[in-house]
Amino acid sequence: MKKTISTFLVLLAIWVLLTGFNWMEVVLGAAVSLVLAIIISRFVNYSFGFGIILGLIKFIVIYIPVFIFKLVLANIDIAYRVLSPKLPINPGIVKVPTKLKSDFGKFVLANSITLTPGTLSLDVEDDEVIVHWVNVKGKTSGEHQSRISKTFEKLLGGIVK
Amino acid sequence: MIITSYILMIIGAIFLALGGFGVFRMPDVYNRIQAGTKATTLGAFALILGVGFAEPSWFLKIALIIVFIAITNPVGSSTLARAAYKSGVSATLLQKQKEGEDK
Incomplete structure (x- = not known):
């Protein structure tokens, strides 16, 4: 779970940096990042807290x-x-x-x-x-x-x- | 603003040229990788930052590109150097050979 959230945040941060801050883009990016994070989180070996x-x-x-x-x-x-x-x-x-x-x-x-x-x-x-x-x-x-x-x-x- | 960007781009181009010149002049594989890595990293930073100053709306993307260059460039050169180290290239061998030829 922690890994999934960490992956999600990293992907979303990269997406926002690439596209610029725009509500439509952020919502779409969040949806895609969530799906990707659930799929690839079992392969990553990092996680972080606050x-x-x-x-x-x-x-x-x-x-x-x-x-x-x-x-x-x-x-x-x-x-x-x-x-x-x-x-x-x-x-x-x-x-x-x-x-x-x-x-x-x-x-x-x-x-x-x-x-x-x-x-x-x-x-x-x-x-x-x-x-x-x-x-x-x-x-x-x-x-x-x-x-x-x-x-x-x-x-x-x-x-x- | 635009002057800053031109100066940064020129600095970047100079360092990239020095990197290429270093690869040409250095005697063995490790020294060539050294000259290549450092000069190209700072050269690319300066060049891309120059573009960022010319087009301020791209600045976030530029920051992301700089982060990726800072992560990947040293790793790539370390991997090349590690391959040379594992296959037994000595750091001083080629240097000594060259001195021997000069005498």
Whole structure:
């Protein structure tokens, strides 16, 4: 039941964003979303309660600005590396431990690592993210973690589990 | 307003071009994926936001498109890189080969 309602709300939100707010459209979208939600809810593996609203606001206000800032930094970094004639890279693969437990938390962390300066997440194995790094600095995994994912871990730790 | 949209579109186009250039210049598969992903993500964001500023009534759709790009683009590149990692491509091998050839 909870899954059905969650699926219904997600589908309806996407529909409203796509069509614009108009009563006829919302009623039609709600009807189609309800039917679809009843059919596909047994295949989805997520559900949420009222806590999601607070989480979403926290996510947008706290996490998104940091993320956009890091993304711009990453692009300037990669532009510098691509355009400089010597190609200053020192690539390597490192393992970064994470404390996040839920699938969604790990997913957001891996996406953030991919879009921040010089790092690309390859795989998630239990509690470790395998990361390709253009310019490896430091030797221990603690050092790697403090350079790659500490900011995001701290921010995400307060929002998702 | 329209000036903002033009500036954003030009920034997006520049980053997309840099992404293509990066794929061309980087020495091995991981670095190519890196250059490709980051530049295309921000490039697409800026380009689509520029379109959103030019046509304010499309803004909700634009927001939805940006959310989907932010979710799918890193996942796609991670999957490609994961396939390379699983099939045993070393990160430093090609780099060292290249240095050896230079000497």
